[in-house]
Amino acid sequence: MCGICGFISKKTEKLENLVEMSNSIAHRGPDDHGEEIYQITRDRCIGFAQRRLSILDLSEKGHQPMHSSNKRVSVVFNGEIYNYRELREELKDYLFISDCDTEVIVAAYLKWGIDFVRKLNGMFAIALLDRENGTVYLIRDRIGKKPLYYYLDSEENIVFASELKAIRHSKLFKQEINSDIVGRYLYRTYITVPDTIYKNTFKLEPGAILSISEKGIKKEKYWDVATRYNELKWKLITDYEEAKQELKKLLVASIKRRMIADVPLGAFLSGGYDSSLICAIAQEISEAPLKTFSIGFYDKNFDEAPYAKKVANVLGTNHTELYISEDDMLEMIDSIPDYYDEPFADSSQIPSMIISKLAKEQVSVVLSGDGGDELFGGYNIYTVLQEVQKKKKWGGVLRKLEKIPFVQNTNAWRTRSIVYRILSDDNNKEARTQGGVNSYFDVINSILLKKANNFFYEFESKYNEDRYDVTRMLLDLETSLSEDMLAKVDRASMRYALECRCPLLDKDVVEYSFKIIPDFKDDHGNKKRILKDITYEYIPRDIMDRPKAGFCIPQDKWLRGPLRERVMDWTNKDFLTNQGIFEPDVTYQFIKNYMETGDQGKWSGQNFSRIVWSYFIFQMWYEKYM
Secondary structure, eight states, X not given: OEEEEEEEESSOOOHHHHHHHHHTTGGGOBSEEEXXXXXXXXXXXXXXXXXXXXXXXXXXXXXSSEEOTTSSEEEEEEEEETTHHHHHHHTTTSOOOOSSHHHHHHHHHHHHGGGGGGGOOEEEEXXXXXXXXXXXXXXXXXXXXXXXXXXXXXXXXXXXXXXXXXXXXXXXXXXXXXXXXXXXXXXXXXXXXXXXXXXXXXXXXXXXXXXXXXXEEEEEXXXXXXXXXXXXXXXXXXXXXXXHHHHXXXXXXXXXHHTXXXXXXXXXXXXXXXXXXXXXXXXHHOSSOOEEEEEEESSTTTOOHHHHHHHHHHHTOEEEEEEEOHHHHHTTGGGHHHHSOSOOOOTTHHHHHHHHHHHHTTOXXXXXXXTHHHHHTOSHHHHHHHHHHHTGGGHHHHHHHHTSHHHHHHOGGGGSOHHHHXXXXXXXXXXXTSOSOHHHHHHHHHHBSSOOSOOSOOOGGGGOOOOHHHHHHHHHHHTHIIIIIIHHHHHHHHXXXXXXXXXXXXXXXXXXXTTBOXXXXXXXXXXXXXXXXXXXXXXXXXXXXXXXXXXXXXXXXXXXXXXXXXXXXXXXXXXXXXXXXXXXXXXXXXXXXXXXXXXXOTTXXXXXXXHHHHHHHHHHHHHHHO
16 A cells, blocks of 8 residues: 555656655655656656655565566556455466556556456556557546545646645646535535545546547446446345355455455454454454554443454454543644645544554554445445435425425424424435435525535436435545545555555455345345344354444534634634635634524434534645645
């Protein structure tokens, strides 16, 4: 795992500037670095740079940029190719000089062309230059585990990088805020693909290839959630035992692949089903006790550390836990813009950074349970949507009721149940699983000068799926997983040069999950049924069966307590007028009212700490970068 950056420019570029870009992401790869500029034609030069975190083949033979023996191909690469040893067996006609996966990318491209990417099983962001056809390819892995940004100017010069800060250091980059996306960001807490906080700057979509040559720029998808799901859902596995045993077999293979490393390896252990199952299988595979890590909270409402410790004791892992206070977490806040270099307000980033720091003291690679909820029905919203679908005939009635003045004025009935709130909003068939929060939309648009046109992902019909819960799982897999959950963990872990691997997001596991019937995943509220039953083969049921907590911070308490003064400072009328994004008077009044009343209780439609936290993080980012 590393960091990459570079450019494709029609101007003359200096190596010093490429080095400056590379140095800005040195935290991603402290072990080695390389920067090179290639003059491809008289008016076209290409720069490739990489910061290396050495995981496989720690020798100098793994240095990047890496070139083919005939100098036709050059590559910089961030990530891991887990099936690189199997691919080497198919590439015996290539004379390898290293034992690293980067060289397999070079050899595979020479043999199969750009279609080589379909053979890769891993997490990756790749920049590859083919001098023979004068093309640079930017490639991102299927699920979006590894980030890849690019900036495109009016002359079709391109700057690319693993993080935006490297692009900001390029002389080609022109910094302008993309105010169109602020509304959606405030609602979702992250910026949705392919947008970024800057104009003309984009995230490459998961499963995409961007080809840049003198003929122009072309983007294509080599793997897509909707396409692959629709290909595989006709091959449903309807026998539960068959599905369970095959899934277990795939998980064991996935974890074995992810335990290949030439450096110390461990795992995050929260005590939940996903991390516990991964640790159980990894411990069974490992020749020595697996190093596991968890953090605990002094607030017992959020603390899962005792459960993680019980799991560790059953499995016999070498377990390390760290209890953290609110002050420990508050101390991390000011560093958020340093490593999340566009507004990113998923507050669980704070404990994610703390546990990454803890793990890095002993290991350089960790296994993580990310992806289990999206693939196997772990979130409460999926069960809610099952209930919504049962009552969908009432949606039209509820929408008619909303037009009655008395109902509009009281509106009390809508606060009773999220099910009825979603039903009354279920009028957009492209976003039927995403409603129920109109009060948030109204507030956000009231404080913005440029109103948000849409808060939804309007493409649900492409999944060709009748079930609401399955549609939402696929949507989450394609959107929030990569740009929220995985982005959070990538920046948190790479802050400390820690590689995080996710066995549940193995290509084979993901595609097999598409063939498992929905009731094997969420069986009428028994969420993640199939993963639970595999876990019980390793860990007693009485240890595992308990409510899910997760990484949480007390946003409402902090915003109205220790952070109150800072938040209110950023509602200053002169500041907001000069900034030109938020409506000064309305913004001040909204936040002042929030400070006085706080969150109003579950499903009230008045829990605004999420919006205020997103606003706070945005202004903290703005202060640092703008």
